[in-house]
Amino acid sequence: MTNIVSLISLSLIINAISLPPLLTYAISSCDGPCSTLDDCDGQLICINGKCNDDPNLGTSECSGGGGGGGSSSSDPTNCPPSSDIPSCEGQSNPQYCSPPVTSSTQARLTLNDFSEGGDGGAESACDGKYHSNTELVVALSTGWFQDRQRCGKMIKIEASNGKSTTATVVDECDSVNGCDKEHAFQPPCRNNIVDGSSAVWDALELNQNDGIVDVTWSMA
Structure with missing residues (x-):
């Protein structure tokens, strides 16, 4: 035994x-x-x-x-924190860092159509899907997107009119590449963009015809 x-x-x-x-x-x-x-x-x-x-x-x-x-290390390449975004001339673009993420990060809200055939171009980077304009979804500049680490995360967006909403990160607003079919032939994204669906703009009671407005955002 x-x-x-x-x-x-x-x-x-x-x-x-x-x-x-x-x-x-x-x-x-x-x-x-x-x-x-x-x-x-x-x-x-x-x-x-x-x-x-x-x-x-x-x-x-x-x-x-x-x-x-x-401080922020959302961008892994130690690139300059800001720079002029080139026009669509087919050149290779350097990566642009985004400002540090805080409890009230200054940003520019733009309008994006995440649906198939919309100005968002290809399917969303996080899930490989298109999204309805009625969904509260956003794309973040490359630095803030943090190499997909913020995929599926909720962020809170506040407008200067006092309205706020939450939205899900589903895509990258590419600050490196652009001017091709995948990016709807648009130039690279600036480094401080929250690219929101029309549902985000409606929730914030903003005029979509303005095209771009100042907001702040934080992790929800």
């Missing part, structure tokens, strides 16, 4: 050693590995594969790195 118990115990130890670690990312701290926004410890979030401070909360648990002290 003793030998049998010993063999069982030894087998359990070997199996435990051979099993892959569970939820390794869930306890990642500053600069620890991660793959999603929720893999990090405490109030940290995943930025470019490493856990760092959440720019939305302005925490400063991590020294240095992309998200520390409330």
Whole structure:
């Protein structure tokens, strides 16, 4: 009996050693590995594969790195924070960073038709689908889109008239490429755009004929 118990115990130890670690990312701290926004410890979030401070909360648990002290590392290329957007001349465009995301991020709201055949061009980047104009959906500039990490996330948008609404991020307003069929032959998006459906404009009680208005946004 003793030998049998010993063999069982030894087998359990070997199996435990051979099993892959569970939820390794869930306890990642500053600069620890991660793959999603929720893999990090405490109030940290995943930025470019490493856990760092959440720019939305302005925490400063991590020294240095992309998200520390409330700065933004939503754009992974360390590009200039702003630049002139080129016209449609077929050239390759550099990537433009977006301003830091805060609890009240300044932005420009534009109008987009996410339906098939609309001015949004191809299907939405997040789900590969077209969306009705009655849906509260938005596209974010490349830096804010954060390499799809904000796909499916809800954001809150506030207009200067005091109205606010929430909308789901379904697409990227491409700040790198443009002037082709995929982008409805439009130039690259500016770095501070929230591109909203007509339902978003209606919810904010804005005149769609204005085409572009100042708003603020934050994570909902």
